[in-house]
Amino acid sequence: MMRTRPLKVALLGCGVVGSEVARIMTTQAADLAARIGAPVELAGVAVRRPDRVREGIAPELVTTDATALVKRGDLDVVVEVIGGIEPARTLITTAFAHGASVVSANKALIAQDGAALYAAAEEHGKDLYYEAAVAGAIPLIRPLRESLAGDKVNRVLGIVNGTTNFILDKMDSTGAGYQEALDEATALGYAEADPTADVEGFDAAAKAAILAGIAFHTRVRLDDVHREGMTEVTASDFASAREMGCTIKLLAICERAADGGSVTARVHPAMIPLTHPLASVRGAYNAVFVESEAAGQLMFYGPGAGGAPTASAVLGDLVAVCRNRLAGTTGPGESAYAALPVSPMGEVVTRYHISLDVADKPGVLAQVATVFAEHGVSIDTVRQQGKDGEASLVVVTHRASDAALGGTVDALRKLDTVRGVASIMRVEGE
Amino acid sequence: MMRTRPLKVALLGCGVVGSEVARIMTTQAADLAARIGAPVELAGVAVRRPDRVREGIAPELVTTDATALVKRGDLDVVVEVIGGIEPARTLITTAFAHGASVVSANKALIAQDGAALYAAAEEHGKDLYYEAAVAGAIPLIRPLRESLAGDKVNRVLGIVNGTTNFILDKMDSTGAGYQEALDEATALGYAEADPTADVEGFDAAAKAAILAGIAFHTRVRLDDVHREGMTEVTASDFASAREMGCTIKLLAICERAADGGSVTARVHPAMIPLTHPLASVRGAYNAVFVESEAAGQLMFYGPGAGGAPTASAVLGDLVAVCRNRLAGTTGPGESAYAALPVSPMGEVVTRYHISLDVADKPGVLAQVATVFAEHGVSIDTVRQQGKDGEASLVVVTHRASDAALGGTVDALRKLDTVRGVASIMRVEGE
Structure with a gap:
């Protein structure tokens, strides 16, 4: 015919x-x-x-x-x-x-x-x-719009920017710092002369807005996406991640709230366990992990650009x-019937890895733990390391809201015994 | 509306x-x-x-x-x-x-x-x-039929049977033998009381026929699929695989011949490098790797049953x-316009890992190498191990046709110095 x-x-x-x-x-x-x-x-x-x-x-x-x-x-x-x-x-x-x-x-x-x-x-x-x-090249819009049309997607977790994945993978595998890895990405053509759109997460945020809208059948505007770039990730963060059995990826995360009544979308660097399928996504490859009620956990992997x-x-x-x-027909149009509100970042619930520089004297841990407890943030593990009168505390929390964690960190900064908050990183993918 | x-x-x-x-x-x-x-x-x-x-x-x-x-x-x-x-x-x-x-x-x-x-x-x-x-649950038919409709698929390489992947993963991670791992799969409900359809590769062969037909826009009948089960994979095969930096998976492999004029489809256990994305597919999960001309390498991962x-x-x-x-319309129907012939297994080209039990005396390696050369099968590496008058030779070949490899093995069996062919396994995924 x-x-x-x-x-x-x-x-x-x-x-x-x-x-x-x-x-x-x-x-x-x-x-x-x-x-x-x-x-x-x-x-x-x-x-x-x-x-x-x-x-x-x-x-x-x-x-x-x-x-x-x-x-x-x-x-x-x-x-x-x-x-x-x-x-x-x-x-x-x-x-x-x-x-x-x-x-x-x-x-x-x-x-x-x-x-x-x-x-x-x-x-x-x-x-x-x-x-x-x-x-x-990864078939993703069509599977979400059509293959999963009979299912309920609760979460999309993805590496959707090849440039930043190349840089982070390089930092992880060679111990290079951010600038050195960026320079290599630029030399190899993976990063543009002005890498802002990639490294500051603007590119990933646009993709997160599109994915969230399709996954949850609602409208998610670019402004609804919380965005943090990956320019401040350090070699020391990778060392901390390795101690946790993790690596660091720039993730786009779209989630339906536990009560189903709202959604969130965000882009930021995060620690992710080495056992998670996204952890082994190398170089400039992309991969998107989708969790839905009936299908369970799916992953789509391939070249994200070129x-x-x-x-x-x-x-x-x-x-x-x-x-x-x-x-004489058309395919599926916009599906935004669910019309779910997009919650602000403060309501996102996840785990956190926090490094503190503290005074090396008795009672500091008790003080710090009290601040976490006062803000309703439950501690999973604490590791204390002393060195030359200085000490560091590494705290990994249980799940808590971003707002509660923010309040905790503000209060920690006010403690005399806390010299500084060296890093805060979310822990995803469990 | x-x-x-x-x-x-x-x-x-x-x-x-x-x-x-x-x-x-x-x-x-x-x-x-x-x-x-x-x-x-x-x-x-x-x-x-x-x-x-x-x-x-x-x-x-x-x-x-x-x-x-x-x-x-x-x-x-x-x-x-x-x-x-x-x-x-x-x-x-x-x-x-x-x-x-x-x-x-x-x-x-x-x-x-x-x-x-x-x-x-x-x-x-x-x-x-x-x-x-x-x-x-893995969206695969729709991506192949629709998302890749503007591309040319050259290869589909997949773990499409969860039962056998569970058994092989268990053998790999615990050192268990086939029967022990099968018993556990049965106890956990991953294997049926009669596991023949899974372990002998019938289930995977049906899926390979479907995938090959859709990927190459041609008709591939079930009888066209070469099928070998995984009941003879041993703990010793896994040890050999590990020495190669590989694991063993039951793979469904659909390939377009290099000249584009024919296709093949087969199911058999094979060694695959640990660095290949399919190697880390655990338990009863499925994953399918697709290579196409424009998109490059894609992978689709998720629960294969349930x-x-x-x-x-x-x-x-x-x-x-x-x-x-x-x-008032219909979706894409059968697309078999390419009408490509399906070549027999003898024409499949891949690499092989062969373990031979040989006499421990001078000249055996030269004899064995001569047989490979006479059949046009080029050797990549040979490893020789002596033990108590017996010795073993592990040969890994370069790419050769299944027919040439079969001829080589037949000739090896006739050598006085070869006591037996302990195992032959294909090496895929490079």
Whole structure:
């Protein structure tokens, strides 16, 4: 049942990802046609710099006028791989208005304006797919939206930024400090010249907002995500983690509250046991751990970035959207019916590893323990180490709210016998 | 846009999986309705023993006449969780003929008769979904069929049987022998009273046939899958594996030949490096590693069996099929357009670990090495150990065809100086 009139696809952006999408559309044309039920044709490519040589793309397809391209009116699918908020947002809504469905790899835009884009897609009866926006090639959006549609997800815990995982893995395996590991990541092309979006957790926070929204069938805005970067993780933190049988990862964590009435989303470095499947995720790989009521614990692992892996996710969406168009239907739209409130970070409950520099004299431990007790934070273990009149106390707590831990730390800082709080790190994954 | 007339679902079988499906359909009814766009109603449950108490299922829904149930004509979806070939096959085709789509968890039936069932579904314009048939709760069929639809899968390497993984993990971690580990698996309910289907690899072979067909867009019959069980794996094999930095897993391996013109599918125990993500899959968990051209290496991990996990996969399919019915469409059907031949086991190329008992005298190694060379099998490493006039030789080869290795072993057995071939094991995952 092969249709002969091709489906027309426009590509917005032709950088690392876009050029791979165009290449695979050509080299795998016969396979794509067989899987869709009709051939797909590259109908136009919008770029900023038309003078750059683009191997395998007919020059007459290339244009700098992206707006005119998406307004053509004969497009079936627009693939947006420009990134950023504008002009991507306007181009996508214009594409919907002019009859095209959209496949996007734009995490920042989906995280910030996903609801408005879904609304525009629905208004015009079109599809919005964005598997590539989270964890690159790893099938994650579709499994959450479709495979687990009959289940209740309670938790998503993931390594969703390859740059920071590369840096942390390097620090763990070589004992390097943050700057040294970052320099290596930059030299190898894993980190950008300005690594802020990665190392400060902005990239991971956008992905956490998208994942939380899909997992819990609610809307989670980027501002709802608590975000801490990993620039202050030290070699000494890794030494502490090892003593705990842990390593340190930058995690995106989305949780449903125990009473089911609210959700939280956060990004921060955390200790995680070496026995946890996420602990062995090396280099620039991504992995996302999903806990649901019926399925139990699932993990999805793979390359989180890169031209070809991201193109694989884009093309999977392209096949689905093309099939939907041939069938005259659309796939699942936004599912935000649960409309759950997002609780602030203070209500997040987890465990903590706290290193204190204290005076090396009797009674300090009793004082410190009293402060924890007064704030309702129960201590699991304490380790005391003396050295030259100074001493350090390492406290690992049972589960407590972030607000209670914050109050505890404020009070500890006021103790005469506490010289400083050397580090506070959450302990996850148990 | 909620439709009020409910979609009618019939359940064939109400054992461990079926009762969980019914339970979740009740407890998560509001969520399922919101995700589908219409409520779903349990319209009938066919069982063999109607006298058993079935908590939460209205007695008037229960029938022993499965045929009459699927012929009702008002059903939207039939969920088949009986297992086995008949009566499941006839009930499914009857369901299609009477207007229902089908969700099945039946690996044996899909592996044996998938093509005929797909044809019946297509003839009547209905859906056939079976995510639960392979690797329980792990989303795998949908990612392969849909997420990777724009990519080219070259290899699927998986632990798809929880019972055997539990036994092998136990042997590895405790040094237990096969029988002792099997006894523990039986006592804990991981192995059935007759464990043949699991330990002889029949269950994994059915899953390998399904995975190969979907991954390579071709038809792979159960008979096309080379199958070796794991009952002859010994504690001594695990010791050898550890010396290689490996462990032993029962693997299902589906590969596209290097020239792309054929595929192979096989199930057998194999050594796999401890650094490979599959090596750390513990207990009864399943995991499937997928290598594709653009996405690279992906892994999907989770519980491979059990009532609730399998029900999660069934319900995800149920939501998809119900959404398709509301939209008046169907999902992807069989994709076998590639029509690639399945090569016999002799053409499979991999590495081998061979232990030989040999006479402890000069020249034996030279003789053995000559036999390998004569059969075109290149040796990577040899380790020689003498003990009391006897000696053992452990040979690890480079990549060679199964046929060449078989010829080599036959010739080795004829050498006077070779007292016996203690073990032959494939080495995978590099």
